[in-house]
Amino acid sequence: MLIHAHMKGKRVLSKASAKAYAIIRQRIIDGALAPGERLKEEDLASLCGVSRTPIRDALRSLAADLFVTVVPNHGAYVNDWSPDDVEDIFTMRGMLEGYAAQRAASRITEEELDIMQASADAIEVAIANPDEPDVETFLAANRTLHETLRQAANSTRLNTMLGQLVEMPVVIRTATSYTPGDLRRSNDHHQELIDALRAGDGTWAEATMVAHIHAAYQKYRRAYQPPEG
Amino acid sequence: MLIHAHMKGKRVLSKASAKAYAIIRQRIIDGALAPGERLKEEDLASLCGVSRTPIRDALRSLAADLFVTVVPNHGAYVNDWSPDDVEDIFTMRGMLEGYAAQRAASRITEEELDIMQASADAIEVAIANPDEPDVETFLAANRTLHETLRQAANSTRLNTMLGQLVEMPVVIRTATSYTPGDLRRSNDHHQELIDALRAGDGTWAEATMVAHIHAAYQKYRRAYQPPEG
DNA sequence: AAAACATCTATTGTATACAATAAAGCACCT
DNA sequence: AGGTGCTTTATTGTATACAATAGATGTTTT
Incomplete structure (x- = not known):
């Protein structure tokens, strides 16, 4: 083989x-x-x-x-995760996935862009009704979109290390606490990311991804680490 | 236990x-x-x-x-490592070890600073004679210095991920190809890093570390990936 | 009675035997 | 003669038996 x-x-x-x-x-x-x-x-x-x-x-x-x-x-x-651990996870994910976005901007293929666009479209449909968003579909499409980006970055090591960050319990649970507004902004980031990749603008793509991850971190904090507790 | x-x-x-x-x-x-x-x-x-x-x-x-x-x-x-892989390794190491330096600036203890200073001093002695630098001592002290920094950053995950980058064959072999001038600049970076940490300036520490790693990458490239092949 | 020691037990570490798998070689068919 | 399918074989995957280890418990001694 x-x-x-x-x-x-x-x-x-x-x-x-x-x-x-x-x-x-x-x-x-x-x-x-x-x-x-x-x-x-x-x-x-x-x-x-x-x-x-x-x-x-x-x-x-x-x-x-x-x-x-x-x-x-x-x-x-x-293992358990202290607030400090969680901050680390999101910070590193921001750096590495931002780097992945930057790399992808000059390497991504039309097919991969199409997959990402299709994922963003699917999310759009899933969150169209703010009263009962389709979280299952959101999670699946979100995963596909991010995986496609990482694949487009075309770096084995980056992929491996990011894999160690995005599969964390803490990360997986985050999305389930999103409000309809959060879901909307999340997908706005996705769309902007795709635009940046289409334009071949690595700096834009990286910045958008960093913002995307940090926004997710703040959502997580509000949901699981309220100021008084 | x-x-x-x-x-x-x-x-x-x-x-x-x-x-x-x-x-x-x-x-x-x-x-x-x-x-x-x-x-x-x-x-x-x-x-x-x-x-x-x-x-x-x-x-x-x-x-x-x-x-x-x-x-x-x-x-x-x-595994083998293509030039692209190697670039990835150094880029990610720059990001993550830069982040470690930033974190360490606000967390490092006096004892840890002393250890780093002692390592830098040991390197100074080891490279004092440009004609026959003590590479063994350099490598050992260099390792101690970087490990102490990572420990001072106090992030398990960061430590784990960095461990996956600094132990690579490619990284280990790099230092053995340093010229006396390279060794000098490398330790100048170390000293500047310590100064930044002493000053509690995370941005300075991070920038110094990023420069340090990228300089190492260029040394590696010149040694193992000459322009014509 | 408290502490130190030895024994005991529960659990992990290692070795070996066996099963499953996939590549390689060979025969057979077209 | 070339290709396809079967058989063979080399290698990995899994299970189980045994060894080593560390913690717990109970006893003894001061």
Whole structure:
């Protein structure tokens, strides 16, 4: 089998390992496995219906993604995120995804632009009714749009590092707390980003993306870190 | 055993796994395992004197650090780095380590400043004789200085991500190609960085660090990517 | 009674045996 | 002769058994 350049560095676990990774990760994201909780390999093995070997594989991957901490001879613990951690995550994501936008401006193809535009259009429809926005569709299209941008940036390492930031529980939960107005502005950013990319203006694209991420951070703060608490 | 906050996310492999990781990584860095080369678990096992299980652990960690690519059901391959990859590495390192410098400016302790100053002084001695600089000492002190800065930034995630950038073969080899003048300027940057941190000037510290990393990138380019090939 | 030590137990780390998979080689068919 | 499909084989993936480790518990000693 040929090793394609675009696969480089992509962590691909095999059946049982991938299954375990997905299950444990999901439990962490939805809170079933609480921050600080100790994860015993045996328990996870029976939970996932596989042996301890792929569980260990999965735990190492989750540790690389900072979902858990593995302490030798002691086990794995679910990580928790202080307000400071969260600020870091958004700041770094702003820098790196801004850089991705800048790179993409001079590399993106027509096809990729079309995909991003289609995603923005889909979001437009999903949020058309302010009373009951289609959050599922929003999340899916949002994900596609950002993934396409990262792909257009065409940097394996950038992609890998960004992957470690955008999959965080904290980031995933953010969008679910958006108000209709927030959703509107978010997609306005998307549209402006596409315009900047079409114009081939890397500086504009980067600035728009940085604003987009920082706006998201403030939404998160208001929702989960109210001033008096 | 208590889980200390500063350990969070730190990948700590146990005896056999750590041994395997270190051995394989070293072979990649010094070129004994060439880019593109396929790594067979059985061979690595006998090379490292352990069984396949810790080898697999080590390979997954090496994949997380982008030293190798693991393709399911096919094996691991040593990654290679195109000029574009290398540019990415340095650009991202500039952004992230610049951010670390900025954060450190308002958080660094006197002790940490002392350590950085001592490192800079040690480098000063090591490069005092332009005819035969003490590269070993330079590398060790340089490493201590940068590690101390990252620690002073006090961000687990930032530390983790930077760790993935500064340990690259490409980065490690760069310093060995420095001319005496390059070494001098490099340590001038270090001293200026310390001054900026002492002054608590995050913007200055960040700018100095960005310059420092970009200067290193140009040195690398001149040494390994001459204009005509 | 408190502290230090030894033992015990729960859990992770490692090795090995077996299963699944995919590439390679060969035969067979067209 | 060339290509397609099967068989073979080399290699990775998974499970399980065993070893090592660290924490807990209970005992002993001062």
